[in-house]
Amino acid sequence: MGKNRDKLWWGMMRRKLFRSSHHHGDNAIIVLHTNNGNFSQESNSSACQENAGSDFTSRDDIAAITIQACFRGHLARRAYRALRSLVKLQAVVRGVVVRRQARFALHCMHALARLQVTVRARQLLLNN
Template sequence: MGKSRYWFGLVRRKFNRKSHGDITIFHSPSPSQEAIIGVEEEISNCGDRSSVSLESFKKKELTKEDIAAIKIQANFRGHLARRAFRALRSLVKLQALVRGVYVRRQTRIAMHCMQALVRLQIRVQARQLLISQ
């Protein structure tokens, strides 16, 4: 019960915080609105008006419910991102462990091969010395 109170208190504090500015969303016009704007621009180019001030974006004021939904979505997406990052970090640690084992095995095999080559070189040099004497 204590954890849920803490969680709800945390959420309540986040939502009751005063924001530094108003949240506004700009909506792009729908295809039908774009067609109307295009027709209006063609008419204005043909007519006697020299310039038309048409906005391609429409400003929408947000209600408290919209702002609350945006905050909830932002916090939930942050939570998902943190969880994914934690999983990725543990995956990276596991990869490092496996690669470390693989590299140590590869190094052991390489050292064994080099040691065999050195023994072979020593035998060849010893044989050459025996033959030359």
């Protein structure tokens, strides 16, 4: 099961990388963050060469960011699964505790009912 999950993760990452490179063409570079806070897309190679040092992110940086995003998503999903299993374990433990409390409460109620029957029987015997 672990190998299938790893295959799925690598396949998803590969699809994201290839889709982003084919979707925007060969000369396209997407700016994820610039100094002035604007987001833009540039497909002209001469404009890319002029602003290469200041505003634009290289393909290697985009690939690294994409890989990091996929890996962080993978870690988040794994943490969520661990948390979900922990919550299930807590529910099981709490269920055991609640059943124990219910059993104790029924035992006490049964003892009170027996005591009430005994007291009522004594009252009837004394009144007659």
